[in-house]
Amino acid sequence: MGVEGIGARVVRxxxxxxxxxxxxxxxxxxxxxxxxxxxxxxxxxxxxxxxINSTEAMKMPGVIAVLTGQQIVDDKVGNLICGWAITSxxxxxxxxxxxxxxxxxxxxxxxxxxxxxIAETKNQAKDAAEAVVVDYEELPAxxxxxxxxxxxAPQLHPExxxxxxxxxxxxxxxxxxxxxxxxxxxxxxxxxxxRLVPNAMEPRAAVAHYDQAEEHYTLxxxxxxxxxxxxxxxxxxxxxxEHKLRVIAPDVGGGFGSKIYIYPEEMVALWASKKVNRxxxxxxxxxxxxxxDAHGRDHVSxxxxxxxKDNKILGLRVKTHANFxxxxxxxxxxxxxxxxxxxxxxxxxxxxxxxEVIGVYTNTTPVDAYRGAGRPEASYLLERMMETAARQLxxxxxxxxxxxxxxQFPYQTPVIMxxxxxxxxxxxxxxxxxxxxxxFAARKAKAKADGKLRGIGVSCYIEAxxxxxxxxxxxxxxxxxxxxxxxxxVNPVGTIEVLPGSHSHGQGHETTFCQIIAExxxxxxxxxxxxxxxxxxxQFGMGTYGSRSIAVGGxxxxxxxEKVEAKAKKIxxxxxxxxxxxxxxxxxxxxxxxxxxxxxxxxxxxxAYTAHNLPDGMEPGLKETAFYDPTNFxxxxxxxxxxxxxxxxTGKTSFVNFxxxxxxxxxxxxxxxxxxxxxxxxxxxxxxLLEGAVYDDTGQLxxxxxxxxxxxxxxxxPSFQLSHTTTLCPGNPLGVKGCGEAGAIGASAAVIxxxxxxxGNNKLEMPxxxxxxxxxxxx
Amino acid sequence: xxxxxxxxxxxxxxxDVEDRTLLVHLLRENLNLTGTHVGxxxxxxxxxxxxxxxxAVKSCTMLAGQAAGSNVTTIEGLAKGDExxxxxxxxxxxxxLQCGYCTPGMIMSAVxxxxxxxxxxxxxxxDEETVRHELEGNICRCxxxxxxxxxxxxxxxxxxxxxxxx
Numbered sequence: 001m002g003v004e005g006i007g008a009r010v011v012r013x014x015x016x017x018x019x020x021x022x023x024x025x026x027x028x029x030x031x032x033x034x035x036x037x038x039x040x041x042x043x044x045x046x047x048x049x050x051x052i053n054s055t056e057a058m059k060m061p062g063v064i065a066v067l068t069g070q071q072i073v074d075d076k077v078g079n080l081i082c083g084w085a086i087t088s089x090x091x092x093x094x095x096x097x098x099x100x101x102x103x104x105x106x107x108x109x110x111x112x113x114x115x116x117x118i119a120e121t122k123n124q125a126k127d128a129a130e131a132v133v134v135d136y137e138e139l140p141a142x143x144x145x146x147x148x149x150x151x152x153a154p155q156l157h158p159e160x161x162x163x164x165x166x167x168x169x170x171x172x173x174x175x176x177x178x179x180x181x182x183x184x185x186x187x188x189x190x191x192x193x194x195r196l197v198p199n200a201m202e203p204r205a206a207v208a209h210y211d212q213a214e215e216h217y218t219l220x221x222x223x224x225x226x227x228x229x230x231x232x233x234x235x236x237x238x239x240x241x242e243h244k245l246r247v248i249a250p251d252v253g254g255g256f257g258s259k260i261y262i263y264p265e266e267m268v269a270l271w272a273s274k275k276v277n278r279x280x281x282x283x284x285x286x287x288x289x290x291x292x293d294a295h296g297r298d299h300v301s302x303x304x305x306x307x308x309k310d311n312k313i314l315g316l317r318v319k320t321h322a323n324f325x326x327x328x329x330x331x332x333x334x335x336x337x338x339x340x341x342x343x344x345x346x347x348x349x350x351x352x353x354x355x356e357v358i359g360v361y362t363n364t365t366p367v368d369a370y371r372g373a374g375r376p377e378a379s380y381l382l383e384r385m386m387e388t389a390a391r392q393l394x395x396x397x398x399x400x401x402x403x404x405x406x407x408q409f410p411y412q413t414p415v416i417m418x419x420x421x422x423x424x425x426x427x428x429x430x431x432x433x434x435x436x437x438x439x440f441a442a443r444k445a446k447a448k449a450d451g452k453l454r455g456i457g458v459s460c461y462i463e464a465x466x467x468x469x470x471x472x473x474x475x476x477x478x479x480x481x482x483x484x485x486x487x488x489x490v491n492p493v494g495t496i497e498v499l500p501g502s503h504s505h506g507q508g509h510e511t512t513f514c515q516i517i518a519e520x521x522x523x524x525x526x527x528x529x530x531x532x533x534x535x536x537x538x539q540f541g542m543g544t545y546g547s548r549s550i551a552v553g554g555x556x557x558x559x560x561x562e563k564v565e566a567k568a569k570k571i572x573x574x575x576x577x578x579x580x581x582x583x584x585x586x587x588x589x590x591x592x593x594x595x596x597x598x599x600x601x602x603x604x605x606x607x608a609y610t611a612h613n614l615p616d617g618m619e620p621g622l623k624e625t626a627f628y629d630p631t632n633f634x635x636x637x638x639x640x641x642x643x644x645x646x647x648x649x650t651g652k653t654s655f656v657n658f659x660x661x662x663x664x665x666x667x668x669x670x671x672x673x674x675x676x677x678x679x680x681x682x683x684x685x686x687x688x689l690l691e692g693a694v695y696d697d698t699g700q701l702x703x704x705x706x707x708x709x710x711x712x713x714x715x716x717x718p719s720f721q722l723s724h725t726t727t728l729c730p731g732n733p734l735g736v737k738g739c740g741e742a743g744a745i746g747a748s749a750a751v752i753x754x755x756x757x758x759x760g761n762n763k764l765e766m767p768x769x770x771x772x773x774x775x776x777x778x779x
Numbered sequence: 780x781x782x783x784x785x786x787x788x789x790x791x792x793x794x795d796v797e798d799r800t801l802l803v804h805l806l807r808e809n810l811n812l813t814g815t816h817v818g819x820x821x822x823x824x825x826x827x828x829x830x831x832x833x834x835a836v837k838s839c840t841m842l843a844g845q846a847a848g849s850n851v852t853t854i855e856g857l858a859k860g861d862e863x864x865x866x867x868x869x870x871x872x873x874x875x876l877q878c879g880y881c882t883p884g885m886i887m888s889a890v891x892x893x894x895x896x897x898x899x900x901x902x903x904x905x906d907e908e909t910v911r912h913e914l915e916g917n918i919c920r921c922x923x924x925x926x927x928x929x930x931x932x933x934x935x936x937x938x939x940x941x942x943x944x945x
Binding site: 014030203256287506508671683711 | 807812813814815816817819820823824853854857858863867871876878879881883886908911914915920922924925926
């Protein structure tokens, strides 16, 4: 309905402030009397904190306070929590060590805070931090997941012997054993999924204010989910009861998962604002982001796949060691279990699957969900496996995939997920056509004549989004429900405010959500505004992650709109002296179908608020709320194909083409969807070719700046060729599936499959730097 | 402390700052021009790019004192009143931004790229490879650069037309 409804490529409403420099991020917030925090962080990966001497620092200009980990413990501020309980194979609960916001006794990763300086200016806080003397007794450290589980390895937490948090499994081990005993062929693969640093361009920041008279706190913070932040800060960290704590996330400069969590710095800023009775601002610098933002991935896996004589898959066996870093971050435990192993069926009929996941502590930055969260690890493993199998079985990799695709829906996998709908042939066919797969052999031959090694690589991903049905995740150990809420306020003049529980950090909610309203009411999006990111304004929300804002949050908006429309129709019918069932909504008017009688939305709204002539018994006002709990996950899926050339002399890769064919169900704003795919692909390609967090043996993060960690830049990436195939999601009223993570989930395998195809050698780990590729070619 | 006098977005200003103050902090903290962002500590990301005497400069790499007497343009000074600069309009029209954090620096760099190529007499015909190479000093984590490159190429055309009209 209308040019700004569902399916329209509407330019974004929020852009004007961003392109004119008027975006408002946390570090732009200033308060009267504001002081500045600077953290003192451990330079050691593992050490005892024997003493902190701040005598000299306290004498320095502008210093207000030096606060330590012992004080935060003494004030009974709660330890950081992990919100998803995982049970090991043997039935025992996961084994977690305590994580205080600042370390009173022991530091377990480089960058962990031990104290904070509060001063009049940022520079004064930094200067004084130099004068604080911390007496450390160094302990042996371990950074590598394989080293951490060896006997004699340094131990991080007494609660977790052997550094093992859990030893979990899923699937049917006996059935997999049977499958392998019947196999005509078995393909094995060992691989590493490299650790990544999220690096949202806006570093994390917090501005905390304590109002002594009201005993009330306000926190401006870089958050993807301000209500979850308030809940955790209140219920678990004992900062303040929820009605005495307002959390505001203004414009948020990217997150990719890293701004889901409630970090020590935000806790300390709030706590300190009461201690010093001044507003406290902390803005992380990039080095702090590298050291303290939750990292992503970091798996070491071994997989085996059994095939029958016709190349049909019989079974899959996977064993994964997941590196959690030094502490269990908020959702870390769920990432390598329920967000990873439940996707190991991919797009294929695999009659038997068995996966074991061992979660391990190391002296590194905590690891948690980063764009895709577990699903990229599953997709990478499976899609490299399919390519490896095709080469070993000497069949075309697209043919092997097609032979094993799931064709009937709904489809129950052996690892919990029940796929509702999809068409995997449609997406791979679209991708193969887009890249001229049939013509590749000729292109490869021509490239060879020019001295270049050309390769092509396929990746067919599926992900579980629309996170998540609360009852289902509750039964699997989640500490929260994962519904979403929305409120719709129709003002007396007919303008509309939507208050969603999700919060944009770049996704364009201020445009997409307005398009849903425009579609339903036929009003221009200029008459609709979005109010989000403030716990004092929005009733409640679980936030934005897991590609859930449209699939779960959009559905909540629809549910609230249905209530608004039902009431508005009653008012219109009363005013027009017509039957409610004859009222239709078109172009911003409520019409009596088949007649020229109509009343415009503003008149209906005004009638609702003047309440002079409402149907008997009707409450005044036109404002409704809804809480929507999904009945299933959604399953975006697609096929990516990468064609590239490798220079055998240098090992350098150059893209020839990268095509993506995605099925996200219905697209609300295709322009925004494409943008999400572009960004996801860049992160997936970044993982494959460029990015990797490297720790040395002593636990120092060697790649802790943009000088050392290779972020994808404009000249590292190709332009992308996108297309969409569509099966509408039957599980929600919009038919949408979510698109935020797909690119990051599917891209890495396509790139590595293309390089290994080009060089004819499968021994290649990510990131496939020129050095690694050269060595893979030349030994 | 020193007094630094300079022109920012056409307005003469005089600011007392510590000698170690960087230009970006003078703009953000003293002049409240918060459109210019800080994204790293190593002059890599380009979120802080402004124009100093018409040239793109990473304002985290320049002391405020070094900008004394200069003419500085920030993202806030690029539009003419309500009329967007063609580069700003092209970023919006091509969906060249998502979270918006890198955008001001990206736009200021892109304007400089197009100006330099136009003045070199390349006829405003920047190609994709050149734009990608020239944007190497600006990091975006959201867009994968696809639409940023489109926006810069689009704006180069619009700026050529605007230049011809003047």
